[in-house]
Amino acid sequence: MPMKILISGGGTGGHIFPALSIANAVKRRYPDAQILFVGALGRMEMERVPAAGYEIIGLPVAGFDRRRLWRNFAVVLKMLRSMRLARKILRNFRPDVAVGVGGYASGPTLKAAQKKGIPTLLQEQNSYAGVTNKLLAKKADAICVAYSGMERFFPADKIVMTGNPVRHEIVTAREDPATARRALGFDPARPLVAVVGGSLGARTVNDAMKLAVEKILEAGASVLWQTGKLYSDECQEFAAPLMEKWSSERLQVMPFVSRMDLVYRGAAILVSRAGASTISEIQLTGVPSVLIPSPNVAEDHQRHNAMALADRGAAVMILDKDAREQLGDTVVNLLGDEERLRSIGREALKMALPSSDDKIVDRLVELIEKPSK
DSSP, X not given: OOOEEEEEOOSSHHHHHHHHHXXXXXXXXXXXXXXXXXXXXXXXXXXXXXXXXXXXXXEOOOOOOSSOGGGHHHHHHHHHHHHHHHHHHHHHHOOSEEEEOSSTTHHXXXXXXXXXXXXXXXXXXXXXXOHHHHHHGGGOSEEEEXXXXXXXXXXXXXXXXXXXXXXXXXXHOOOOHHHHHHHTTSOTTSOEEEEEOTTTOOHHHHHHHHHHHHHHHHTTOEEEEEOOGGGHHHHHHHHHHHHHHSOTTTEEEESOOSOHHHHHHHEEEEEEOOOHHHHHHHHHXXXXXXXXXXXXXXXXXXXXXXXXXXXXXXXXXXOGGGHHHHHHHHHHHHHTOHHHHHHHHHHHHHTOOOSHHHHHHHHHHHHHHSOOO
């Protein structure tokens, strides 16, 4: 009988990319394995998972509104409906193991699995654990983490240090920096500063770039500025005069980047938010980074992620409130200090935990093969 694995969670790319990486690692090792995703209706996973070739069922679940408490009556009703639907999904699919990657949907799904005695594995991407995983931890069979010190959130005997799974193409890319820059359409001889704000974009990062971009260009670097979908038109309009002044080999402004593998290989400096997947990709590729953690995330986890690197000299951190004022000078100073850039890259590589997806699959197989109590 082929193994059956249920994977639940999502909401953001930081939850979805690891979930898909785990699924792909299972399929590489066990091509006949059956994998079913459970997500939240209306969230990003309902598009991304089918696009990757997997089946997904959506739950009508939503997060609690901490500001407008009166709205939570509807949230509670949605949670109860989601619990009923999760039990039905488990009855029909009969998984050998359930995996939770965090996000709204993993709560009712993993809770229902635990009540049915199905082995459960949690994957926590951040250095500050999310609420859902903390609630599920007590009855989980294994908890895969990417940072040391996670026993302050989870039972120590259940923790497995695996690192975060990342997109396969990121870690298998082998282009030298000049070749990667040429493939992206940039001058291969100049250092490349890549600025990425996520699929939707980040207001602070884009505002800071408006103040910093010409300073960086005048320092001799090329700039790839990924604005995100929400800010594309606004940033393109701002950059139009600059793009007339500087060639496309020096400045490119775009809503998203399809070849992040080339960006990691070609960038001298990466400017980014501090989501868990990005942090893991920085560690695995050793790209020097300037991290601007988003303050608009649960438990301020991005600041904790960024500090985990900055405290070890593996990245430079600028707080969101300081980014507009400090980004340009910070990047220019780094461009002029090659030894510091090399040191940041070396320290980032020391923190890398490779083959995370395969380590998680190893643990899944152990749970499936473990005799039931």
